[in-house]
Amino acid sequence: MAIETLPDSHLGAHAALIRKGLRRRYAAERRFRIFGVAAIVFGIAFLLFLFGSIVANGYTAFLQTSFRLDVPLEASVIDPSGERKASELRSADYGLLARRALAAQLGVETSDRPAMREIGGLLSRDVDLEIRRVVLADPSLIGQTLPIWVLAQGRVDSLMKGQLDRDLPAAVRKVSDRQLAWLDKAAAEGFLAKRFNTGLFVNGASSSPETAGIGVAVVGSMFMMLIVLLLAVPLGVGAAVYLEEFAPRNVWTDTIEVNINNLAAVPSIVFGLLGLAIFINLAGLPRSASVVGGLVLTLMTLPTIIIATRAALKAVPPSIREAAYGIGASKMQTIAHHVLPLAVPGILTGTIVGLAQALGETAPLLMIGMVAFVVEIPTTPLEPATALPVQIYMWATSAERGFVERTSGAALLLVAVLICMNLLAVILRRRFERRW
Incomplete structure (x- = not known):
């Protein structure tokens, strides 16, 4: 059987088309690479500008004449x-x-x-x-x-x-x-x-910038984070274990899962409205108290912890469960003794990220009145208090020049705490994570 060959002129035209297509493809790849590098440089530049402006305006807040x-x-x-x-x-x-x-x-x-x-x-x-x-x-x-x-x-x-x-x-x-x-x-x-x-760290609210401090805000934030930790973690982990390991697959559980995912994307101010309606107007809890802020932030943090815990449980290989069942362990024993311990790194990561998100929230706390002028440091979660991001907001709206550096100094401290929390999540994840 004879093999037909293309004339040399056709081969040259075909090669030219191939070379032209390759040049277009390589040019598109170079443009994409340039756009990606430019986007990264652009983002890093703005991040450096943001941190630079905060540090430049805020470092003087740690000194006082x-x-x-x-x-x-x-x-x-x-x-x-x-x-x-x-x-x-x-x-x-x-x-x-x-x-x-x-x-x-x-x-x-x-x-x-x-x-x-x-x-x-x-x-x-x-x-x-x-x-x-x-x-x-x-x-x-x-x-x-x-x-x-x-x-x-x-x-x-x-x-x-x-x-x-x-x-x-x-x-x-x-x-x-x-x-x-x-x-x-x-x-x-x-x-x-x-x-x-030192007054920046131990003083409460003041109309004079030189005596204003974040002491009340720090204690209020600590009370709220403690409430979130005590309520959101056990409730979130328990809900995730039930949905992932015990709940039957039907329309009800599907609806619950969809709503949990939707709640994770709900604007935080909506949780503030919910807290105002339920915890203050209905339950009669004191306005501006850390306990109300903690309960609102618990509701806001629950979807994050549930989603992270379910992802951690799914990451545990089925062979672990099958091995436990093979030696006679019950389902509860399998989950408590084998699955949950192996999912702890993912649960810790989700918990810390959720706490960091809650610590930086302002809108829901504004809705429940945590903008009070509190001078004395609270001793219980039922006393009036404020939170660090709310204190930053209050100082930012003050007219006196001395509050400008206080605003940036407090923001610098808040950013440092959030960075430390996220670094802790990464370190714990890498330290305890197992690769299957």
Whole structure:
């Protein structure tokens, strides 16, 4: 049988078409690769810009400008009756003592009332807190002169950190020329300095940025995460085990599975509305309490834990179950002694990811009123509190310049906690995961 061959002209045209098609294909692959690399670079650039802006604006929140004053604890001001009454010690005018101490160190006469008013403008409105705390801790110190660090006013703090331009007119920078000269003198003589801001971590809400802290928000978030951990994990794991191992395959279980998957995609504010209607309006639980926030976040976290647990159970090979049944184990024994222990890495990962998601939620907590102005740190989940993301939101809406760095500093802490939680999930997954 003769084999027909194409003329040389046809072979050349066919090869040219093949080469042209290959060039198009290679060009398309290069474009796709370039687009992929560009997308990654674009995303990393924006991520670096985001983190860079947060760090640049927030690292100064961990420092606070303070005066080191030699405060005379005058008995005539603190304890005029001499009876050491707690009510007198608490209501004494400690701000007057701080102003007199600062005036003495600046060389200003206390009889100069305009100068004393300007000196008072250099000190925080809550300057009395530090001095009162010292006196209440040891009333025997009354009559002595003690070196005490007190907070500077928020505008002074911004000026010392370079956030306010010293060359601006005094009316704009809100620090007079005389106050600026006093600050330079205090810094040169060493009784004005930036120190680590412990108040950021232990203080509650305050209208003064220099005394505002995240202490209440951290405790409130801890209470809520504890409630989520105690409720969402056992309920979520139990529901996942039932659906995956025991529930019959029918229209009802299919409907439940579809609804669980849908709940995982429901906007978080809807859970806030649900919590407002059920836990506050119907059950009568206190508004702004951590227990309500914990219950709302539990509802929001349950679908995530259920889905992650079911995926972990499915990943356990059927041979494990068959081997357990082969040696006479019951279904419950097989699940409790063999399947669940092998699924623990996946369950831990889902739990940590769910907790991290709950920790960063703001919208549902706004709906249940966790935006209260809470000064005292709560001791139980039933007391009013707020949460870290809500505190960030509240500071971001404040007009005072000093709250800008507080907002970024708190956001920096929240991002660091979320990164640590996600890293923990990855580490636990790799440490305990078994490859079949």
